[in-house]
Amino acid sequence: MRRNERSIIYTVAFVAVLSLCAVAWGLGGELLLVDRFGPPTDPGGLPHGWTSLTFRKIPAKTRYTVIQEGNNYIVKAESHGSASGLYKALDLDPKVYQIISWRWKVDNILAKGDARRKEGDDYPARVYVAFQYDARNATLWERTSYGAYKLIYGEYPPRHVLNYIWDNRLPKGTAIDNAYTDRAKMIAVESGAEHVGRWVLEDRNLYADYKRLFGAEPPRIAGIALMTDTDNTGESAVAYYDDIVLRSVEGGGR
Template identity: 45%
Template sequence: MFRKYLWLVCLVFTIGCFNNPVGAVEQFFFNEQFESMENWGPFYFPKIERHSSYSIIKEQGESWLQTASAASASAIVYKKNFNIYQFQRMKWRWRVDHIYQKGNAEKKSGDDYPIRIYVMFQYDPKKAGFMEKIKYNAARLFYGKYPPFTSLNYIWANKKHQQKMIKNRYTDRARMILLEMGSENLKKWREYDVDILSDYRQTFGEDPPAIARIAIMNDSDDTGESAESQVDYIQIYGK
């Protein structure tokens, strides 16, 4: 699982390194209605042969992203970056058909979710401390690029937890924000509007790097179970 996480935070190197954010400030960075997959690229984890699937479903003039995982793991990544200080809010709607019975956000063995949205933040060597620079320079030598600095994970947790924000069990560079917990709202569309900048400050206790990118994943390689979920739309926008 650690390798899965490490490769995921390095996925920007496979799809393309961090680009400069859009120059002009606009209300929306993007408004993804999932009419096609052209804005997204796949990411496959080394040594994980079974891949989750992502496809577009169209019915009666509506379209959405369909995800499915069966003892598998892979992700899709949006192809462009954005400036979190220009576009700090994210709004979306998703639905989950099944949860993972063995899933548990507080255990490494249960770190699978039927749907999650990653927000990954770019490492800035100009702001890094001495030990941080050593670690990230070593990672760059191995992967060819710097891995992202930190990430927020907005998840549909498989069970109830006392906390709504949890450190990832594999790395303190990732925070899990539990928007849904358990089976109560299965097969219902659930809509969220979050302030990414505020969530970052609350969970990490500091300001984030300016440049970010998002990814979507349904994974079940740890639990060996299966689940499907849908994402109706995602919007990244400013105030």
């Protein structure tokens, strides 16, 4: 079977699976396929619609490529003492798209990782949801600092971020502040080596997570990022990401 024929078959099959899931979840609302990572124009390039998320003080970048696994296409992340991510900008109402689901797999966990300390703030895999800054609900200090950032970079940074992480030591389900800022929350949806080397399907209620951890109604969703980083520990990690979906609350979620 030729490659383009396999791609068409996989697309049809995936849409059919989504349709069946919508019935199973009882969705009368919205379902948005953020990405299933089909082949880009350049097979070695970034997935279509995603941009590199880099950090000025970290010269080593994680390598992200779209690869084929059977008839499926996935994102492979390779980090060697590096840190960068993939970011997809969105503008969505979290009251509508309350549930996020995705599949991921890691080849290893990080021996030195520790989400409670800056020196250990590394993860073989993380999916994070960024929420928009809203000047109408900001303090004077926030309006000043965010305004200065926009003058330099041309846009506001996110107000808050939910990080769904594959951790090495936090008990599964634990949520803590990021070691650098309380504007980012770290939620251990996987922990330890039990599922290393296997695909795991995750399902989270991002709307409920935000309200519980930030104590307020969430602003609009600004974007979703994927990130495999090992710059603080100096270790290496390989991870894989696939099938990111946002859907309405009828489907449940933890």
